[in-house]
Amino acid sequence: MQNYADLLFQGHVRRLQDEDGTGDKYAQAYKARTPEGLNEDEAAFIEARDSFYIASVSETGWPYVQHRGGPRGFLKVLGPTTLGFADYRGNRQYITTGHVAADDRVALFLTDYAAKARLKLLGHMRVEPLAEASAETVEAVTTPGQGRAERIVTIEVAARDWNCPQFLPDLYPADMVRAAVAQQTRAMAEEAQALRAEVKRLGGTLPPPAS
Numbered sequence: 001m002q003n004y005a006d007l008l009f010q011g012h013v014r015r016l017q018d019e020d021g022t023g024d025k026y027a028q029a030y031k032a033r034t035p036e037g038l039n040e041d042e043a044a045f046i047e048a049r050d051s052f053y054i055a056s057v058s059e060t061g062w063p064y065v066q067h068r069g070g071p072r073g074f075l076k077v078l079g080p081t082t083l084g085f086a087d088y089r090g091n092r093q094y095i096t097t098g099h100v101a102a103d104d105r106v107a108l109f110l111t112d113y114a115a116k117a118r119l120k121l122l123g124h125m126r127v128e129p130l131a132e133a134s135a136e137t138v139e140a141v142t143t144p145g146q147g148r149a150e151r152i153v154t155i156e157v158a159a160r161d162w163n164c165p166q167f168l169p170d171l172y173p174a175d176m177v178r179a180a181v182a183q184q185t186r187a188m189a190e191e192a193q194a195l196r197a198e199v200k201r202l203g204g205t206l207p208p209p210a211s
Contacts, residue, residue, distance in 0.1 A: 037080025086149035
């Protein structure tokens with residue numbers, strides 16, 4: 001795996017950093033950020049996501065960003081630097097698929113809004129028709145509940161970096177909200193029941209609970 005700064009902090013980027021006085025600071029900060037592969041925390045973060053954004057570049061030089069979503073954990077960590085997922089029929093424009101046929105470099109943004117965490121990945125993407133992928137690879141990227149994939153996508157991660165969480169909005173998954181509401185509802189019901197029992201013990205009277 002390469003150093004993230006070595007790939008992106010070059011040319012005009014580095015000149016602007018130097019003008020701002022941050023060039024040397026970033027160079028030193030990123031110097032030790034070249035792990036052999038994704039660590040356990042990064043792998044767990046990746047496999048806990050239910051969506052991410054992937055960027056590619058067209059043959060005319062234009063960048064393009066596409067959303068990918070699925071069941072939580074549909075993006076798999078297949079090895080120390082390898083990710084994979086099953087690709088399904090979309091609008092059939094094949095923009096990202098076509099881009100990587102000419103230039104396989106991609107960038108991924110994975111965000112946990114509730115935890116205010118964001119992971120950026122740079123990598124090389126490969127697309128295989130389902131019929132040409134090995135049975136082991138198909139099994140490795142399959143997620144229960146999904147339909148039959150059309151293609152298998154693997155990404156060899158070249159570099160990674162955790163992004164600043166500043167300005168990330170407060171967004172929470174629906175299942176997290178439902179669980180929190182259910183827990184609070186149970187707690188309120190138990191508290192109401194305890195209060196009614198205490199009033200009864202003290203000889204008071206209460207109207208019947210609302211239906």
